[in-house]
Amino acid sequence: MPTQIDLNKTLATLKKFYRDKKRLPSFSEIQTLFDYRSKSAASFLVDKLIEKGLIEKDSTGKIIPTSAISSVVKVLGTVQAGFPSPAEEELLDTLTLDEFLIKKPNATYIVKVSGDSMIDEGIKEGDLVLVERGRQAMPGDIVIAQVDGQWTMKFYDKKNGKVILRAANKKYSDIEPQSELLIGGVVVANVRKYK
Amino acid sequence: MSENTNNLLSLSSFPRPIIHIDCDAFFTSVEQALRPELKGKPVVTGKERGIVACASYEAKALGVKRPMRLWEAKRHLPQLICLPSDYETYSIYSKRMFSIIREFTPDVEEYSIDEAFADLSGLRRVYRTGYPEIALKIKVKIQEQLGLTVSVGVSASKTLAKIASKHEKPNGFTVVRANELHQFLPKIELGQVCGFGPNTVALLMKKGVRSVWDYVSRPEAWAKQLLGKIGIELWHELRGEAVYPLVTEEKTDYDSISKTKTFTPPSSNKDFVRAQLVRNAESAFIKLRRYKLRAKRICIFLRDQEFRSWGTEAELDRSSCSTQEIGPIINELFEKIFKENVLCRLTGIVLSKIEPDNTVQYSLFDNVPRLQSYLAINRVIDEVSELYGKHKLHLGTSLWLAKHKQHISERGDLPERKMDLLKGETFRQRLSIPVWAIKV
Incomplete structure (x- = not known):
């Protein structure tokens, strides 16, 4: 004692x-x-x-x-x-900026954006999106998904009970996954560093 | 009761619920998780060292083993993908895994970069379910959040949990209840027990012990007489009576500190090899000082192209953490072991007999002002490192390194993460979040 x-x-x-x-x-x-x-x-x-x-x-x-x-x-x-x-x-x-952007530090990953499919949502090429793995996707979420073997970032939506992936760019039409859909994670934040 | 109850070693299933979690082919699994195009392909890491450090299950299935030399593996399997090790990212994954386990229980032992023990005692009430189910929850959560598989063993002691996690791999989940040991242990070979080396196994075989079950069926006194303290400890552990406690504190004190580095091409240039050794010594001393320690024993060694190592060691009068002070001694040792015309591929240094750096005792013949100036120099070196990066201020001997890179090679020998920096990152400091390399 x-x-x-x-x-x-x-x-x-x-x-x-x-x-x-x-x-x-x-x-x-x-x-x-x-x-x-x-x-x-x-x-x-x-x-x-x-x-x-x-x-x-x-x-x-x-x-x-x-x-x-x-x-x-x-x-x-x-x-x-x-x-x-x-x-x-x-x-x-x-809160620190880390805590503000990242709720689940163990499940969060960076994906560097390379395409323009979410441009109307303001996500540009070179942006760093923070993606949470293992999170249930809800309609309206932006998700990273693998569709028929290809990785893509799209809005997640449901139509008549079926999943639809929608781009924020008029150039791309909606995707209705045919054979396989794998949600890799949900985008929780977008980081663009200017300086 | 139909079963022969004489065989029961324990009446309860988990007198102490201990689990062992082991990542499957950890380094390559991390690479495959972050780079989906590598999934399902034979991949190895260790490119910068020229050997197979870790092989993916696909590579293992095709006959690639650790630690094969890379050219050997590549000749055997031309489509093999060789990656340089990205220890930074592996460490982040490792920390994340431990952290996920800690969300369930604070009693976690970080056994190695990709292995953990955890004690689940008392958690049944929290989760309102049995220990195996809780272990499964942990496994699923790790796999979900990290995107790689782990093998889990659930049992009643560290030794048993480790055997269990190895029992089925990859993606295994093995539960060994203490009251079922009489069914499990007869299937387990002695060599699978962590603590039974080849010599012990040979000795036990001589005595007619064929399986772990045979071992635990002998009397305790017999185990003690044959193998001493370890023998008794393992005898209890294997009978489901936990002896070894979990070491739950993060490691801050070291029994020894070692730094080794491979370089390519191998060299027989004395100055260059010496410079390699001195650089390792500098790194080791920086680490020593970071943890406020001093070492009394120094061992240095070299390795040739045939993977033969040789070396020598020295004990100091007084423990030290100063590179300047030890420099001449290292030089002297090096003169003793360097062989002319032998190509070296690696140098290494091990500091041992380590003690905390809080009291200094000078001997009668020490040049005290000089020793104190060493302290001042160390302080400056460490401060400069803090500001501008390691080894910006170094001993003259390691100037020989400047002419060579660690590995003469194309850019592919550095991990991707260090080549493709994000805006604002430097070669020295990167975000502590893994980058998932997919094109979206």
């Missing part, structure tokens, strides 16, 4: 863990993190931190961070210890 807890150090360790993993450690992870021999020591620490208002427990008993831990962390320099400034607290509810 830890007899004395260095609050700043503990906080710094938890912040680092939170920054790396985007979550707080489990009790057994706390055990290894702070080199405790038992889980009850970890639980003791958790109770202390809750008492100090540095972390909270959710309804399932897992520990969740308060602003003392989850505040936006400076990238350079030393790890911030102690209490965050109010400005940092205000930034709690902000």
